[in-house]
Amino acid sequence: MLLQRFLIRLLTMLITLFGVAVVVFVVIRVAPGDPIAMMLPPGATDADIARLRALYGLDKTIVQQFFIWLSGVVRGDFGTSISLRQDVLGLVFNRLPATLELAIVALLMAVALGGTTAIIGARERGTAVEAGIDIASGAALSIPDFLWGLVLILLFGVLVPIFDISGRVSPQLDLPFVTQFYLFESILRLRLDLTWDLLKHMLMPAVALALPLAAIISQLLKQSLKEVLDLDYVVLARVKGFSETQVILREALKNAALPTLTLVGVQFTFLIGGTVIVERLFSYEGLGNMAIDAVINRDLPLIQGIVLVFALLFVLINLAVDMMYALLNPRLRRG
Amino acid sequence: MTINRRELLGYSAAALGVAAVGLPQIAKAAAGELTIAYNVNLPSWDPTTGPSAVNPTIQGLYQSVFDQFIPQKPDLSFAPGLLTEWGWNDDRTKVMMTVREGVTWHDGSPFTPEDVVWSLQRAGDEKTGNPIQFVWKNVKNFKIDGNKITGDVVQFDPVYFKWMSFLTGYILPKAYYEKVGAEGFEKAPIGTGPYMVEKFERNAFLRLKANPTYWGGKPAFENVTIKFVTDAASRVAEIESGSSQVTLEIPYEEYDRLIAKDGLAGSCKNVSDIGMIFFNNKDAMLDKNVRQAAVMAVDKELLVKRLLRGYGQPIATLETPEYAAYDPSIKVEHNPEKAKELLAASGYSPKKPAKITIQTTKGFKPKDYEMVQAIVGMWRKVGIEATIEVYEIAKHYELRAAHKLAPAAFYNWGNAIGDPTTSTGFAMFGPSPHSSWKTDDLDAKIGPLWGEKDEAKRIAGWKAVDKYIAEQAYVLPVLQFAQPVVHAKGVKVVQHLSGALLPALMTPA
Numbered sequence: 156m157l158l159q160r161f162l163i164r165l166l167t168m169l170i171t172l173f174g175v176a177v178v179v180f181v182v183i184r185v186a187p188g189d190p191i192a193m194m195l196p197p198g199a200t201d202a203d204i205a206r207l208r209a210l211y212g213l214d215k216t217i218v219q220q221f222f223i224w225l226s227g228v229v230r231g232d233f234g235t236s237i238s239l240r241q242d243v244l245g246l247v248f249n250r251l252p253a254t255l256e257l258a259i260v261a262l263l264m265a266v267a268l269g270g271t272t273a274i275i276g277a278r279e280r281g282t283a284v285e286a287g288i289d290i291a292s293g294a295a296l297s298i299p300d301f302l303w304g305l306v307l308i309l310l311f312g313v314l315v316p317i318f319d320i321s322g323r324v325s326p327q328l329d330l331p332f333v334t335q336f337y338l339f340e341s342i343l344r345l346r347l348d349l350t351w352d353l354l355k356h357m358l359m360p361a362v363a364l365a366l367p368l369a370a371i372i373s374q375l376l377k378q379s380l381k382e383v384l385d386l387d388y389v390v391l392a393r394v395k396g397f398s399e400t401q402v403i404l405r406e407a408l409k410n411a412a413l414p415t416l417t418l419v420g421v422q423f424t425f426l427i428g429g430t431v432i433v434e435r436l437f438s439y440e441g442l443g444n445m446a447i448d449a450v451i452n453r454d455l456p457l458i459q460g461i462v463l464v465f466a467l468l469f470v471l472i473n474l475a476v477d478m479m480y481a482l483l484n485p486r487l488r489r490g
Numbered sequence: 491m492t493i494n495r496r497e498l499l500g501y502s503a504a505a506l507g508v509a510a511v512g513l514p515q516i517a518k519a520a521a522g523e524l525t526i527a528y529n530v531n532l533p534s535w536d537p538t539t540g541p542s543a544v545n546p547t548i549q550g551l552y553q554s555v556f557d558q559f560i561p562q563k564p565d566l567s568f569a570p571g572l573l574t575e576w577g578w579n580d581d582r583t584k585v586m587m588t589v590r591e592g593v594t595w596h597d598g599s600p601f602t603p604e605d606v607v608w609s610l611q612r613a614g615d616e617k618t619g620n621p622i623q624f625v626w627k628n629v630k631n632f633k634i635d636g637n638k639i640t641g642d643v644v645q646f647d648p649v650y651f652k653w654m655s656f657l658t659g660y661i662l663p664k665a666y667y668e669k670v671g672a673e674g675f676e677k678a679p680i681g682t683g684p685y686m687v688e689k690f691e692r693n694a695f696l697r698l699k700a701n702p703t704y705w706g707g708k709p710a711f712e713n714v715t716i717k718f719v720t721d722a723a724s725r726v727a728e729i730e731s732g733s734s735q736v737t738l739e740i741p742y743e744e745y746d747r748l749i750a751k752d753g754l755a756g757s758c759k760n761v762s763d764i765g766m767i768f769f770n771n772k773d774a775m776l777d778k779n780v781r782q783a784a785v786m787a788v789d790k791e792l793l794v795k796r797l798l799r800g801y802g803q804p805i806a807t808l809e810t811p812e813y814a815a816y817d818p819s820i821k822v823e824h825n826p827e828k829a830k831e832l833l834a835a836s837g838y839s840p841k842k843p844a845k846i847t848i849q850t851t852k853g854f855k856p857k858d859y860e861m862v863q864a865i866v867g868m869w870r871k872v873g874i875e876a877t878i879e880v881y882e883i884a885k886h887y888e889l890r891a892a893h894k895l896a897p898a899a900f901y902n903w904g905n906a907i908g909d910p911t912t913s914t915g916f917a918m919f920g921p922s923p924h925s926s927w928k929t930d931d932l933d934a935k936i937g938p939l940w941g942e943k944d945e946a947k948r949i950a951g952w953k954a955v956d957k958y959i960a961e962q963a964y965v966l967p968v969l970q971f972a973q974p975v976v977h978a979k980g981v982k983v984v985q986h987l988s989g990a991l992l993p994a995l996m997t998p999a
Binding site for chain 2: 187188189190191192193194195196199200203204206210237238239240241250305308309312313316319320321322323324326327435436437438440444445447448451452453
């Protein structure tokens with residue numbers, strides 16, 4: 156049953172990706188801004204313009220362009236970036252690890268912060284502590300991530316300069332890494348000096364991304380916990396003599412966490428989307444930052460490549476969440 | 491002594507805080523190190539091909555690593571560089587150049603006249619994708635004799651040598667490029683410029699090391715880190731926190747605030763960028779009275795004073811005082827009453843206004859949208875009702891190339907070499923893909939100037955064209971932009987009027 160569910164999801168995923176590819180391809184071509192017009196030299200003649208159009212394959216119909224591009228994608232050739240003049244897939248995979256690391260660190264922070272405050276809020280339900288957590292959550296949720304970024308830059312970049320404002324790593328450092336997963340590799344290599352440097356660059360953007368998600372997790376998990384805490388099996392645990400914290404951690408959390416897990420999966424995709432602006436703000440060299448440049452320069456092959464990889468990430472995350480939910484939920488597991 | 495858990499956590503947090511706070515200070519204290527928060531990314535290392543080659547905002551990075559055929563001094567005047575002499579023969583059928591001797595590339599190999607010829611031939615070959623090929627193709631059959639080069643003129647272009655200081659006018663290493671290819675050059679570029687590329691992380695930073703054998707003298711700063719910080723607020727934070735020692739292109743309000751702070755100073759000179767409003771020859775703009783009224787109604791002094799905090803300078807033509815064809819005698823008066831009279835003669839008034847659309851970017855240049863809002867307000871008072879349409883700069887290029895701009899459209903125009911062909915010429919000549927006003931009367935006046943061999947006559951001709959354009963009100967020149975540069979007091983910065991921020995012009999104060 157689980158296998159069937161997986162196969163159906165896989166098929167849906169492929170259809171979704173194809174749909175995204177079509178939409179992106181058409182939209183960026185009909186949207187305002189012609190990449191050729193942006194690179195025209197002052198003395199360009201009509202012949203020069205036609206030559207440039209042919210050079211970038213823009214002299215063909217949109218349908219022809221699409222199928223040329225799609226046949227390339229199937230072979231793993233996403234084309235060449237107009238502005239960077241390099242292989243799109245190489246560029247995207249070079250940047251993707253930076254964005255993934257940032258998103259994963261932000262997610263871990265959000266889960267830790269949101270989970271902790273939810274547990275505390277559930278334990279201290281009806282008290283001023285819970286009210287305080289609700290107010291803090293409301294504030295964290297109502298301020299968008301880029302604004303949190305600006306606040307953090309002001310606080311920890313300028314007033315108390317603890318963290319680095321821009322970049323992913325200090326330019327002066329020599330990096331011994333063989334992958335683009337700098338943070339994970341620095342930990343594995345036990346190069347904690349580099350880990351610290353990377354974290355100094357990553358923490359502010361990660362916190363900016365994490366705060367709104369932490370607030371959502373906190374609110375949802377707290378609510379679920381409060382509902383579960385009134386159920387018979389939890390009451391029984393209390394009767395057995397468990398403390399309230401033990402009751403929450405050992406008995407209530409497992410069942411209450413299920414709806415939160417689905418939400419975290421969905422929100423994680425939004426979080427990855429949020430990296431676009433936050434990476435720009437912190438000049439973090441990830442995929443989102445490159446996406447903005449690609450849009451500004453009307454670099455059509457690069458935009459297509461980035462969007463498709465983002466879409467692939469989204470559907471994979473959704474698939475993973477779906478499968479995990481099915482595994483954890485006994486009713487779904489039994490079909 | 492025993493420490494309980496609570497105390498241990500407290501001490502740890504304090505130690506971490508002190509260490510962390512101290513680290514940035516240590517980083518910036520290193521001698522001979524300069525960190526610049528730069529406003530744009532560097533997409534590609536070949537300064538002669540692709541879209542990057544015609545991007546004015548990254549020329550300062552290129553000029554740090556590569557030499558142009560002919561360099562420009564900070565005041566835009568031309569100076570001997572890798573070419574020590576250049577010129578035409580009497581009948582303008584040949585070019586002659588003398589190449590500097592004793593120069594080496596960053597890899598230690600000697601720089602030769604073959605490098606110059608190869609760079610010129612490559613630039614003129616349409617297969618290489620040089621966007622300025624239409625200029626470079628005008629000279630062919632280069633011959634080398636010692637350190638002298640001659641070439642045959644295919645089509646005379648009076649601005650040929652000036653282009654050697656402008657977009658794509660760079661000398662690249664023939665032997666090295668042929669050895670490593672385009673991809674290898676992209677990974678490890680070398681030039682003859684004041685700085686050598688030590689490390690480059692796209693969209694993140696560029697580490698430069700001083701070229702110890704630079705023909706113009708070794709730069710003052712041994713190591714320069716250029717951080718690509720595209721967000722203006724982040725650049726402000728970079729300089730304010732001491733993480734960077736120099737930054738540029740920040741809002742004028744922030745510039746004034748920052749230079750008032752201890753340890754920071756600034757420079758905000760007028761550069762070669764101008765703000766202008768293209769008129770298109772359609773709708774109400776076909777009426778000369780409407781165009782003249784639209785020009786006369788605008789109080790440029792007020793725009794500079796109120797919106798740009800006094801930074802910048804009003805202009806009457808598309809030439810700034812630093813340009814070769816600047817004519818201070820051409821004046822465009824601010825006279826709202828006369829504007830009303832002109833409009834009344836065409837049947838328009840504030841109650842029955844001429845209706846047009848004006849397009850503008852928002853945030854692409856300092857206060858662009860706000861300036862257009864103010865101009866629309868000024869127009870409304872005299873009898874022109876303009877609807878503002880905001881678009882992205884990419885859309886502007888597309889519409890302009892297709893001659894579909896609105897009757898009025900705000901734009902900024904850069905002209906680092908200060909020649910009238912690269913300002914009035916390309917902006918106003920009908921066949922140019924960058925012009926908006928396309929009429930035969932103006933084209934007839936501009937056309938003969940493209941190939942004029944007498945330089946004095948050529949410049950006089952362009953001045954006459956500028957005067958004619960001002961009289962006919964074919965365009966609304968607004969102002970010359972000033973470029974704000976903020977720096978630590980420990981760094982002396984010389985601003986280049988082209989707008990290129992050059993580390994080689996920075997020295998310890």
